[in-house]
Amino acid sequence: MPRRNDIQKILVIGSGPIVIGQSAEFDYSGTQACKALRQEGYEVVLVNSNPATIMTDPELADRTYIEPLTREYVEEIIRIESEMLASNPASGKFALLPTVGGQTALNLAVDLADAGILDKYNVELIGAKLEAIKKAEDRLLFKDAMLRIGLDVSKSALVNNLRDGLEFAAKLGFPVLIRPSFTLGGSIGAATNSTGMLFPANGKTWNIGADATAPLFEGGTLWFKRKAALNNYSQAMALYRQTVLGAFEQVADCLRALDHDAQTLQAEAEALAAAGQALRLIQANYRAGLATYLDVLIADTQYHQTAILDLEAIAVRYQDTVALFAALGGGWWNERTGANAAAPDAK
Numbered sequence: 001m002p003r004r005n006d007i008q009k010i011l012v013i014g015s016g017p018i019v020i021g022q023s024a025e026f027d028y029s030g031t032q033a034c035k036a037l038r039q040e041g042y043e044v045v046l047v048n049s050n051p052a053t054i055m056t057d058p059e060l061a062d063r064t065y066i067e068p069l070t071r072e073y074v075e076e077i078i079r080i081e082s083e084m085l086a087s088n089p090a091s092g093k094f095a096l097l098p099t100v101g102g103q104t105a106l107n108l109a110v111d112l113a114d115a116g117i118l119d120k121y122n123v124e125l126i127g128a129k130l131e132a133i134k135k136a137e138d139r140l141l142f143k144d145a146m147l148r149i150g151l152d153v154s155k156s157a158l159v160n161n162l163r164d165g166l167e168f169a170a171k172l173g174f175p176v177l178i179r180p181s182f183t184l185g186g187s188i189g190a191a192t193n194s195t196g197m198l199f200p201a202n203g204k205t206w207n208i209g210a211d212a213t214a215p216l217f218e219g220g221t222l223w224f225k226r227k228a229a230l231n232n233y234s235q236a237m238a239l240y241r242q243t244v245l246g247a248f249e250q251v252a253d254c255l256r257a258l259d260h261d262a263q264t265l266q267a268e269a270e271a272l273a274a275a276g277q278a279l280r281l282i283q284a285n286y287r288a289g290l291a292t293y294l295d296v297l298i299a300d301t302q303y304h305q306t307a308i309l310d311l312e313a314i315a316v317r318y319q320d321t322v323a324l325f326a327a328l329g330g331g332w333w334n335e336r337t338g339a340n341a342a343a344p345d346a347k
Contacts, residue, residue, distance in 0.1 A: 003040055008092030009085055010037055010126070011078065013105035014048025014055055016069045029100040030055040037097075038062070047077055048101075069108055075117050082121040099127035106133050139179065 012033055015026035030046070031054045037044045038061070046061035049069050056064055063081075067073045078094075085091045096118065098109035106128075112118050113130045128136075135141045140158040147153065155172055159165045169176045175193045 004126075006092050007042065007095045007124075007126070009043040009045060009081060010095045010097055011045045011047065011081065011123070012037075012055075012061070012097050013069065013074070013101040013108055014046065014050065014053065015102040016049045016104045018050065018053075026100065026102040027053045027055055031060060033097065033100045034060040045077075045081055047074060069104055071108065071111050071115060071117070074108060074112060075115075078112075078117065078121050078123060082123070093124055094122065095124045095126045097127050098125065098133070103137075106137065110134065110137075 012030060014030050018024065018026065030048070034044050034046060034055060044061045045063050045065070046055060047065040047067060047069070048056050049067060050056070051066050054060070056066065058064060065077050067077065078096075082094055085094055096109060096112070098105040101108075109125060110130065110133055113125065117123075118125065135145050139156065143153055143156060154177075157164075157168045159168060165178070169192075178192065
């Protein structure tokens with residue numbers, strides 16, 4: 001395959017958690033894909049939820065995201081990387097490689113494409129197109145494709161509940177192979193040899209579909225036991241998520257109430273502080289006015305006391321003058337004025 005020069009960045013999706021001794025080929029294929037793409041000069045971005053792999057070593061990709069392999073998380077990674085790519089005017093296309101991450105990567109790529117996320121950020125699927133992935137993983141589409149090219153296939157039907165499965169098994173005859181679509185490593189698939197394996201000895205039943213119930217008994221098929229366990233697990237997880245989310249909502253409500261109360265107390269404290277400051281200002285102004293008034297009164301009192309002392313001094317001096325005239329007997333005055341010039345002895 002020739003190198004595509006119109007692509008600049010490639011997002012590789014890993015396989016997520018793997019079991020020891022199983023699915024190691026996904027880690028190997030992802031590691032080799034990152035090495036080969038970087039050698040070709042592509043910018044490689046890796047996302048995988050399992051850090052205990054070779055492919056998540058920092059030197060294998062330009063950027064590695066250790067995040068859950070869900071549509072929401074991968075969409076956010078695509079958004080970030082698209083913005084980084086758009087900031088370079090000479091940048092090429094953004095591509096997604098899902099074929100080295102096993103069923104997890106393929107299912108996630110289909111989910112991203114069906115949700116319109118790849119079209120939204122102009123991301124191209126490489127390695128396998130969307131139609132090819134669906135055709136290989138969907139049992140009905142694969143069967144139709146084989147029939148169109150003239151290949152013989154086993155008689156089969158696509159069912160989603162137990163009643164339809166039993167009706168088809170009655171028409172086809174046993175043994176019957178049950179194989180679900182879009183599963184990891186072919187899990188949950190099993191074979192049944194007779195209808196007797198589908199019915200209980202004790203009448204115990206459990207839900208398998210929206211409109212049918214299936215029996216569960218000791219010694220029943222592995223498929224039905226796994227299906228029951230998965231249903232119970234899904235219900236338990238849904239209840240757990242609902243409980244946890246409800247608890248978080250209650251905590252958030254309490255925090256919002258506390259925040260509201262804190263804001264109210266803060267506003268009241270600020271109002272009280274402003275009132276206290278105003279009172280202190282009024283008190284200071286009152287004290288200053290009172291001090292000024294007292295200073296004026298003291299000054300007036302001192303002025304009046306000075307005036308009284310002055311008057312008393314004037315009165316004393318007046319009395320001294322009157323006494324002096326009395327002592328002189330008036331002769332000196334008459335002599336001065338010529339009123340009594342004939343009486344010099346009086347002087």
